[in-house]
Amino acid sequence: MHHIIIGNGVAGITAALTIRERDRSAQITLISGESDYFFSRTALMYAFMDRMSLRDLEPLERKVYDAQKFNRIRAWVTNLDATTRTLTLDTGQTIQYDALLLATGSRPNQLTVPGAAAVKAGLVNFVTLQDLESLEKWTKLGGKAAVTGGGLIGIELVECLTHHGMQVDFFVREPWYWPAALDKEEAAIVTGHIRHHGVNVYLEESVAEIKSDTAGKLTGITSTSGKQYPLDLLGVSIGVHPAIEWLTQVKTPPATKRGILTNPAFLTSLPQVWAAGDCAEIELAQGKPLVEQIWYSAKRQGELAAKSMLGDSIAYQPPIFYNSSKFFEIEFTTVGQPNAPGSETFFHPFAGAEASIRITWRDSAVTAFNMLGSRWNHEFFERWITERRAPQYVIDHLAEAQFDGEFCTLPLAEAQSNFNQSRSPR
């Protein structure tokens, strides 16, 4: 059997390791146009800030690839012919598969505002190794930068550019930072923290027009409020979309909508072709088609898709949503679905600390946790949500889920007494 995996990100590499674990003799080939070895995309910011070298980003020792007998090909795939089970690479090489996994990940969304098409330099994303190279080219001490897009990549980019001594303007289109995950109160804590680092945060404002010189070098922007900002660099982090553009050029494209459509076993519309990770759009047995684009889901899907390729019967059901992030120094853990209609919430900010907890429930069963500035073991939250625990139970048992380091524990009693007061009849 020749298993070919396009994409050596976390979904692809997890799939390769899963296949190898079960089948010592299978031929496994990893194709990537971006990098020779699997690297941790989530750590790009640390390479940018010189806290790690690019080599440090590789989660596997390089000798593992030989030990696991993975063939690695550094090339972009230009054609997929499912009738002959053949791939063509941009090197001209053709290669045949018995089973193919598409794990091509995401591409950053681009601005379509006036002037965007004319810019050839100084307009950057922060997703790939190549993005990092171009960022490093335009980053300069004392320069002016702007980042548009109030999500996770945006804040990471802001942190990096600030670290490099650039004056950064941060444009957030929404009324507060990252409303998809944060409520107004948490966002205020985070925004205060960002501003404390010398960043100008502009809420409900984004890029209206991009200006560049005759050579195509970015010179500045006009914001939606009409204000002019001269710039050396503009970072665009307005979300990502499944990387499916390349499939429009191939002989036998699989069916796509937002991403590459698959069944719950990650099989695409083409025989012997699977898709997993950010690029896949899974038509679940129930509910809306699912596109998951975080590290954890890619790892999970990569493993399950590999099992499906090996013949296991797989019916994907995403677990309770959870994610984590870090805003400069403030850590954040979220579990469950906040903002659900009809839900009630308890929010407690800790005095004198950039930390807060938020517990959400509906019909007296907890549904979500949003914890800022401290560490929590999300497994407890998942269990309490599954067990439909009452908010009072959760508050009483909260200490069990604390994951703060020794001597660093958040004073929970303060939050507990606040909760009990707010619940007692007046």
Next chain:
Amino acid sequence: MIRQTTYDRFAHDITNRGISAWLLAALLTSFYLVLYFTEGLTPVAKAIGLDSKWTLYGLIYTIAVVAGGIFVIRRYRHNKYQVVRTCVVMFVQSILAFALPQFLKAIHQPEYYFSYFWPLKLDYLTPNTIFHYPLPIILYSFAGSLILVPILGAFFGKRWYCSWVCGCGGLANTAGEPFRHLSDKSTTAWKFERASIYTVLGICITLTALLFTTYAIGPKHPDLAAFTYKFQSFYGLIVGTMLSGVVGVGLYPLGGTRVWCRNFCPMAALLGLVQKVGRYRITVKKNMCISCGMCSKYCEMGIDVRSYAQSNQSFTRASCVGCGLCAEVCPRGVLKLENVSAKAPQQRLVQITSHRSEMNHSSLR
């Protein structure tokens, strides 16, 4: 990308094996060679009113630990574990490992270091040396080396000594802080470490046994006595002088701060074995690791922490000194240092896999 200031370019060079790092390593190594093998520092010591070059060395060492400690406390001021630990390290070095022995010497008592024990300090258990001390010190030394050290190790792991008390660890975790990431993370380095550190421990225990035997029957067997004392001075030269001093500190800018602790220290070897069966471990939060590798990068003992974190394995590695930096730098709060008791609530959910049998760094799950 290096920040484009002169300071940052220099800081990068000296902490990433650049030319300045090689120069610093040469300087440190020369300092130790001059200290150990010449009397070049004696006039310097006399000139500033100190009785010997060793007192001067103790003073320089203490200044390095205190100054480095202040730097570390500033850097990690948001993390109380680091603040408390660093304060203890600074206290132990300046009081127990400097001021108190100097005071004892001044009042004509034996210059005894209460923060050192066998087998790091061979002399503090072996009869030909320790029996020259007054009885309370003999009792302290035996109880410390044979009872206190292993018992605390079983409850808290080797960290109570290696990163809270010990002078070698003290210097590594203060003045050595900017070089911690230079430790080799490869499985090859891990294999070397295991071979070398247990070899030194074996030699150390053999020598200790020989010294006791010689003490008991030496007068009747002059050949044995001659051999033993020659062995002891050879051990002192290779392990005490060359490996812990010249190599241990001299290589900070090239091999990281724990070259000695990781590869050669017999005390670390012994405490590591205790740690493996004791309560200490690093708990890994399940499915939260993003494989960024900050934990591995900043592990001074060269443990590939990421390989455990990304495969959801809580673990206890013999070499881990519990400095806590992996947990500090983790951007997703995945790691937690713990002394686990069976009643701990985390126990109910977190599966322990104490240690993987093979050096298999190929798993993400």
